[in-house]
């Protein structure tokens with residue numbers, strides 16, 4: 071019997087890493103546009119005008135892949151049950167050193183909220199991005215509002231992604247293997263997602 | 276931003292609308308001096324021509340038709356970059372040196388440094404900047420090179436009625452005030468480099484009564500931008516703090532009471 075269970079298929083993993091790459095390209099090429107303090111980051115792309123070009127291309131890629139990723143696991147991330155409620159009440163046990171046990175399915179409520187936030191942010195960033203792309207074709211107030219919302223969602227998603235990276239790597243050792251290799255040790259699944267473990271293996275956690 | 280203006284030596288215009296006869300000499304003179312192409316125009320049933328600023332038209336005479344007791348009268352307004360003391364365009368420009376303040380207090384620009392983001396037009400209270408065929412910023416720079424060479428801007432020189440007066444901004448405004456003119460732009464936005472003497476309320480000329488940098492632009496640059504930078508470092512700090520205080524959720528914690536899986 072294998073020590074591992076499959077968590078993400080190859081296509082799911084490829085999609086996640088395309089989203090991640092395009093996100094970081096957007097982040098780096100957007101920094102100089104966000105503030106003159108970060109003007110030096112334009113040099114990574116050979117100047118501001120190229121940075122804008124690459125930002126637009128990466129934006130289109132991110133928009134479609136990120137929404138695709140959300141639609142793929144919409145079913146798993148958009149419903150919250152009683153066990154999730156308990157997780158939320160105790161903040162997933164992240165605020166204490168005590169050992170906690172939650173009966174969690176494929177994703178915990180924090181992950182679900184992250185996935186929903188990223189989907190909403192993707193939509194807003196994409197739509198406002200289009201207005202900023204061609205400011206002279208739209209009423210001034212729409213472009214002005216878009217510039218503000220684009221900055222807000224940019225800053226917001228960067229903060230959530232910082233948290234996401236922490237929790238997916240050193241915050242929960244072993245988790246990254248799911249996104250790298252697709253399979254995850256059963257001990258990890260039993261600890262973090264017992265309900266899901268039972269669903270996919272039929273064994274009680 | 277090193278955006279300081281020496282008010283004592285600040286240069287500017289005073290546009291006396293009562294003197295303007297709508298001859299458009301200023302439009303033509305600007306095009307000649309700045310070697311700008313003619314714009315394709317269309318006849319829309321008014322004498323106003325062209326109907327808007329373009330990348331090749333840095334100033335134009337706005338014709339405002341006014342009907343009082345059956346009689347049609349005209350108001351003429353020379354529309355151009357106002358050379359704001361607090362310039363929205365400079366506030367949002369991400370490319371240092373693309374838009375800059377000269378020692379005379381002029382908001383000038385360098386097309387070479389412009390990265391074509393087109394943020395400036397959205398932040399301008401007067402909807403002034405336009406973008407040329409290469410998507411580079413274009414607008415009136417108050418004839419920066421002429422002014423620095425001690426000359427009068429081309430449009431003011433061409434004006435036959437002295438409706439466009441160029442000079443030391445403080446002097447121009449003081450003189451107009453002593454002549455009991457109603458001044459537009461003396462103090463708003465830290466003073467407009469191009470101030471007007473109007474004969475009626477600003478709205479009649481299509482000017483905003485209280486011009487200001489748009490609210491969403493203010494929120495973007497003065498609230499969200501600094502808070503976002505703080506939030507970024509805050510989130511990294513919070514994660515580091517979590518790691519060293521509460522610590523990660525180690526897998527071994529859970530396997531203690533249980534049989535480890537063996538193949």
Ligand code: HEM
Nearest residue numbers: 089090093181182184185188231235238239245246248249
């Ligand atoms: C270096 C950067 C990143 C790493 C190391 C990383 C790692 C991971 C891992 C290990 C998982 C699986 C979690 C599990 O098995 O429960 C995951 C899921 C996910 N990742 Fe990432 N990720 C990164 C960047 C991003 C970015 C930039 C985005 C989106 C903007 C993103 C969006 C997601 C989403 C939506 C999921 C689904 C589960 C959830 O909602 O948390 N990831 N990531």
Ligand code: SF4
Nearest residue numbers: 368389390392393395
């Ligand atoms: S279009 Fe050019 S001048 Fe205008 S804000 Fe962008 S870089 Fe600056």
Ligand code: SF4
Nearest residue numbers: 356357359363364399
């Ligand atoms: S009128 Fe517009 S373009 Fe001119 S200085 Fe003011 S904000 Fe800038």
Ligand code: SF4
Nearest residue numbers: 305415417418428430
């Ligand atoms: S000051 Fe110079 S650039 Fe500006 S409108 Fe007059 S002629 Fe044109």
